[in-house]
Amino acid sequence: MGQEQSGGHRISQEAPLPPGQRLQRGWPVTHYGPVPKFKPDRWEFRVFGATSDADKHCWNHEEFTTLPFSTVVADVHCVTKFSMLGAEWGGVHAKTVLDLAPPAPSVTHVMVWAEYGYSANLRLADFAGDRTIFATHRDGELLTAEHGFPLRLIVPHLYAWKGPKWVRGVEYMTADRRGFWEERGYHNLADPWAEQRYSYQEEPGEGPEL
Ligand SMILES: Nc1nc2c(c(=O)[nH]1)N[C@H]1C(S)=C(S)[C@@H](COP(=O)(O)O)O[C@H]1N2
Numbered sequence: 001m002g003q004e005q006s007g008g009h010r011i012s013q014e015a016p017l018p019p020g021q022r023l024q025r026g027w028p029v030t031h032y033g034p035v036p037k038f039k040p041d042r043w044e045f046r047v048f049g050a051t052s053d054a055d056k057h058c059w060n061h062e063e064f065t066t067l068p069f070s071t072v073v074a075d076v077h078c079v080t081k082f083s084m085l086g087a088e089w090g091g092v093h094a095k096t097v098l099d100l101a102p103p104a105p106s107v108t109h110v111m112v113w114a115e116y117g118y119s120a121n122l123r124l125a126d127f128a129g130d131r132t133i134f135a136t137h138r139d140g141e142l143l144t145a146e147h148g149f150p151l152r153l154i155v156p157h158l159y160a161w162k163g164p165k166w167v168r169g170v171e172y173m174t175a176d177r178r179g180f181w182e183e184r185g186y187h188n189l190a191d192p193w194a195e196q197r198y199s200y201q202e203e204p205g206e207g208p209e210l
């Protein structure tokens, strides 16, 4: 993604893959644990932690679906070395969530929480990135249960474990803390172009103590 061709066009299918990745045809399902069953009347999206007003902000499913809808074309790079290119993700920009539920000035990181306690930590700047999106759709169709329905995060510039499926909320944090895979040997920052796969590769300052 994002390689400029000589003519200045971005052609995702022809862009080189991050180092060590291979192209995957189709769209495999990859996750740890069972696929949760969506219960619309119990679902809520919750923003909590260090919000600017010290209150939590909640949207039920119907409310969440009325938020401004955008699309982002993004590749997905799994740390187990396969990549899927050029899907169009539709949903709500993470920036929109930050605007509607502003973080306190002291917030530096977020934890994105999903069903069954799956989590992924992100630097606020990665979360606030232009292309970071809470997706409800892929290529114009609602996500399937296996791929994260009703909501998943896509962070195009990071390995895909940083994008929880079945998202339920965001915690604003004033210090970094490791998420599910980051506690289990994966890199705290997860830039695929720098091959930041494993926590033993972290340089001082790239992650909290293990
Ligand atoms: N809740 C949850 N989200 C998750 C995971 C998981 O185990 N649980 N796995 C991540 C990983 S490692 C990858 S590669 C992508 C895979 O998304 P896909 O199944 O739609 O291809 O989901 C990510 N999101």
Ligand SMILES: [Mo]
Binding pocket: 030, 077, 078, 079, 080, 160, 161
């Ligand atoms: Mo993955």
